[in-house]
Amino acid sequence: MLDNYLMETELEYRCECGATKSGQRSSFATLPRVLVLHLKRFRYTPTFQLEKIHDPVDLQRELVVSSGQDGACYSLISTINHIGTTARSGHYICDGVDPDVGPVDLTDRWFTYNDTVVTQTSGVNVCNQRQRSSYILFYRRQPED
Numbered sequence: 218m219l220d221n222y223l224m225e226t227e228l229e230y231r232c233e234c235g236a237t238k239s240g241q242r243s244s245f246a247t248l249p250r251v252l253v254l255h256l257k258r259f260r261y262t263p264t265f266q267l268e269k270i271h272d273p274v275d276l277q278r279e280l281v282v283s284s285g286q287d288g289a290c291y292s293l294i295s296t297i298n299h300i301g302t303t304a305r306s307g308h309y310i311c312d313g314v315d316p317d318v319g320p321v322d323l324t325d326r327w328f329t330y331n332d333t334v335v336t337q338t339s340g341v342n343v344c345n346q347r348q349r350s351s352y353i354l355f356y357r358r359q360p361e362d
Contacts, residue, residue: 248284252291252356259304269304273348278340280356291356296343298350312343 258270280291294314301307308331315326325339 246284247286248282248289248358250358252280252282252358254354254356256352256354258299258352267304269299269302271349274351276344276348276351276354278344289361290359292359293340293344293354294357295355296347296351297353298347299352300350312338312347314340 256274260268260270262268276293276296278293280293282289282291296312298310298312299307300310311330312327313330315324315328318324318326325341327338327340327343329336329338329343
């Protein structure tokens with residue numbers, strides 16, 4: 218998921234030396250305890266209309282991330298989702314791992330929070346059902362052995 222974001226991007230420009238190409242690469246200087254990923258789920262059309270992006274995203278339960286100093290494994294712990302067909306209307310719901318479960322979750326017990334209605338689900342269901350609606354993903358850094 219992060220590989221595409223962190224790969225080198227070719228930039229075209231004209232500098233004083235006459236060169237027209239360069240590259241840019243993003244990386245993490247240090248790794249946080251909680252990694253928050255915001256997926257861009259809207260765009261403006263050529264006529265400046267706001268449009269929702271429904272493209273599926275492969276929600277990965279585990280992410281391996283490296284920085285200049287170290288590497289770490291992260292586990293998906295929550296998603297925020299926009300349920301609706303347009304960028305201007307819809308409803309927000311949240312999925313989260315059971316807070317009573319430790320870092321190693323053998324039960325795969327999650328909850329969906331929809332206003333006052335809370336239902337039990339699983340991480341597998343969340344990753345399958347939220348591919349087109351999730352726009353904020355929360356990953357917690359796993360403890361090192």
